[in-house]
Amino acid sequence: MVGVTRIATYVPRRRLDRSVIGQTWGARVAAGKRAVAGLDEDSLTMAVDAVLACLDGADPAGLDALYFASTTSPYLEKQVASVVATAADLPRTIATADFAGSVRAGVAALRTALDGVRAGSVRSALVAAADARLTDPASELEPVLGDGAAAVVVGTEGVIAELVSSASVAEEFTYFWRTDEQRTVQVAEPRFGASYGYARDVAEAVSAALRKAEVPAASVARLALGAPDERTAAEAAKRAGCDPGRQLVAALAAEIGVLGTPEPLALLARALETASPGDFLVVAGYGEGADALVFRATDALPGGRPRPLADCLARGLPVPSYGRFLRARGLVPAETAGEPVTSIMEWKELAQDVRLHGSRCEVCGLVQYPQTRICLACQARDRLVAHKLAKRGTVFTFTIDNLAPVAEHPLPMAVIDLEGGGRLYLQVTDAADGEVKVGAPVELTFRRLHEAGGNRNYFWKARPT
Numbered sequence: 001m002v003g004v005t006r007i008a009t010y011v012p013r014r015r016l017d018r019s020v021i022g023q024t025w026g027a028r029v030a031a032g033k034r035a036v037a038g039l040d041e042d043s044l045t046m047a048v049d050a051v052l053a054c055l056d057g058a059d060p061a062g063l064d065a066l067y068f069a070s071t072t073s074p075y076l077e078k079q080v081a082s083v084v085a086t087a088a089d090l091p092r093t094i095a096t097a098d099f100a101g102s103v104r105a106g107v108a109a110l111r112t113a114l115d116g117v118r119a120g121s122v123r124s125a126l127v128a129a130a131d132a133r134l135t136d137p138a139s140e141l142e143p144v145l146g147d148g149a150a151a152v153v154v155g156t157e158g159v160i161a162e163l164v165s166s167a168s169v170a171e172e173f174t175y176f177w178r179t180d181e182q183r184t185v186q187v188a189e190p191r192f193g194a195s196y197g198y199a200r201d202v203a204e205a206v207s208a209a210l211r212k213a214e215v216p217a218a219s220v221a222r223l224a225l226g227a228p229d230e231r232t233a234a235e236a237a238k239r240a241g242c243d244p245g246r247q248l249v250a251a252l253a254a255e256i257g258v259l260g261t262p263e264p265l266a267l268l269a270r271a272l273e274t275a276s277p278g279d280f281l282v283v284a285g286y287g288e289g290a291d292a293l294v295f296r297a298t299d300a301l302p303g304g305r306p307r308p309l310a311d312c313l314a315r316g317l318p319v320p321s322y323g324r325f326l327r328a329r330g331l332v333p334a335e336t337a338g339e340p341v342t343s344i345m346e347w348k349e350l351a352q353d354v355r356l357h358g359s360r361c362e363v364c365g366l367v368q369y370p371q372t373r374i375c376l377a378c379q380a381r382d383r384l385v386a387h388k389l390a391k392r393g394t395v396f397t398f399t400i401d402n403l404a405p406v407a408e409h410p411l412p413m414a415v416i417d418l419e420g421g422g423r424l425y426l427q428v429t430d431a432a433d434g435e436v437k438v439g440a441p442v443e444l445t446f447r448r449l450h451e452a453g454g455n456r457n458y459f460w461k462a463r464p465t
Contacts, residue, residue, distance in 0.1 A: 002118045003162040003295060006153040007306045008054035009266045010046055010130075011256055012037045013430045013463075015316040016325050018143040024322040029143040034257035036319055036328050037132040037147040039407050040429055040447040043070040044080050045458065046149035047128040048087045048446040050262075052391065053307070054126070054151035055088065063153070064122035065095040067113055069105040069129040069261050071178070073098065074456060084128055087446045087458075089355045089388060095122065102176070102287025103131070103226060106150070106261040110283075111291055113154045114163050124155035131260035134184045134329055141185060144229070146257020150265035160304040161272060161281060161295040164215070167208035170289035173197040176228075194232040198286050202227075203239030205292035206284050210240070213280075213294045217241030221279035221297075224249045224267035226286065228258060236284075255313055261285075268295075269306045277301055317432055327407070338450030341457050351386065356444070356460060358422045360387035367421025391444040392465070393418035398428070398436050406450075412436040416444075416462050427461045435464040 014036040022029040037046065047068055066088075068081035081096035099105040099112075106129035113125035130149035135141040154163075175193035178185050187193070202225060210217055223242055227233035230251045234244035242248070249267045252259060259266060268283045275281060275297045284292040319325050326332045351357040351371070358369035363380040367387055374381050398414035412428035414436060428436050429447055442462040449459040 001159050001162050001298070002114060002156055003154065003159040003298070004152055004268075004272075005124070005155045005158045005160060006054050006058065006304070007160075007265070007269045007272060008050055008056075008151050009262070009269050009306070009309055009312055010050040010053060010149040010151075011035050011309075011312040012041055012046065012147050013315065013317045014038055014319050014328065015256075016319040020319070020322050020325070021143045025138045027138070030254070032254035033316070034143065035146040035148055035259075036325060038429060038447075039328055040449070040461065041132070041147075042074045042448060043072045043130040043132055043149070044074050044083055045445070045447050046132070046147065047080070047084050047130040047151070050130065050149035050151035051084060051088045051126065051128050054153060058153075060088065060090050062124050062155070063090055063094060063126055065097075065113065065116060065125035066090060067097050067099055067109040067125065067127045069099040069109040069127065070131055071100060071103060071105065071261055072131050072133055073100060076180075081128075083354075083458075086350070086354045089357075090126075103260040103263070104285040104287030104289070104291060105129070107226070107264050107283060107285030107291040107293065110152055110154070110265065111166055111168075111293060113152075114166070114293070117154050117156060118163070124153060127152045127154070127265070129262035129265055131262060133260050134331070136184045137326070137331065139184075140190070141187060144253070144258055145185070146252070146259055148256060148259040148262055148266065150262035150269060152265055152268075158300055158304060159298055160301040161268075161275075162298050164280070164294040164296050165209050165212035166291070166293045167205050167212060168289065168291045169201045169205045169208075171201065173201070173288055176287075190228070194228065195235065198228065198232050199236040199239055201290040202236040202284050202286050202292070205290035206236070206240040206242075206282055209282065209292040209294045215280050215294060218243075219280055220247055220282050221275060222249050222271035222281050223247045224264055224271050224281065224283040226260075226264035226267065226284070227251070229253065266309070270309050272297070272301065272306055273308055275301060317430065338452040338457060340453030340455065353459060356389045356391070357386045358389050359384040360421070367418075369422045369424055387422075389422045390419040393442060393444075393462075395436065395438055395440045395442060395462075396423065397438060400436075414442070414462055416442060424460070424462075428463065429461045430463040432464075441465045
């Protein structure tokens, strides 16, 4: 049996009420909010958050592959999948690849992972999809899109959703695009693209996958369609012979926006929250064609359900103004000071700074960070070994810095005592007023620290849990 063994969704904590955009431009917009990646977030950091949530409590040693899917990678020439794998402290022997080109990339990466496991070339594979798509200010897409990520582990043990069949359609059709010289997503003739591009191709792929599975459309319990809007998803569902009102998974648009690449995976996770063993679930993604996958929920599902998406959506932080939103999107300069990190320094401190390894004394057991040769407690020399640090802890003490050369003030700085040992001094992110206090529980998150020398520097920060 090959299929999904774990799945998780990550949504940034910041939310922009769409009415703010409407008031700014004097335009009518749909009610609801959109999730907004923070100044220190991008598709890479959100993918890491989704992966850590997906692997929470699991041993990553059995993973043989990690695929990163995004249309908004922070690098055009540098493989992000390897960065995500390193930050998640996965084995060096893991196979990695990046998928891009359209929001269909998330489902395409998932299908590739499933095919690899089914063929026996990998035992278990992880797919991480993330997007933070930019739009032109005042465009029709600006209030619609949202930021987020999802991660899925596929394998043969502990399968909660078994792969039954798959199908694809490939054909040139210009609907959404962005050239190598453009920062923002463009859309051509939305009504025409919705009907003659999206609805046609997705319905064809879904119907083909159901025929292969010998499953009537009426027998599908939930249909997870990544779509530009709810109306278009409903049209595709009808063309595939399904009932949108009964079978479509509730869209994310009103709550956090259209996520792009991770959306079909996030909707699959939402479907698995309430599915029953034996239910057939269909997930599909679109982009110059479509990919569709048919799953059957297994008896293992009740014991392995994903964390409810409602938990990810709780405790949102409001973005107070349109100007703050533009700055978070990188459309208003918010350059932060920092020293360039050389390749030599990055290589030398990779295990410490990215994999987050400290030192543990073999004599007295003290765990320290950063890595060192001498134990602070017993003074033992060269008796310390590498130790993987936990990513949860509590605030030992903190300060609020209003003078640091960062893009957003105030900046909480905290000393964190980690579970299992180790103490770090870190910036705190995604914190509301009063959340940073002595004894408060926090978790670590991989974020952008600063940009210098034409490159980006990432490091760990703490956030309230």
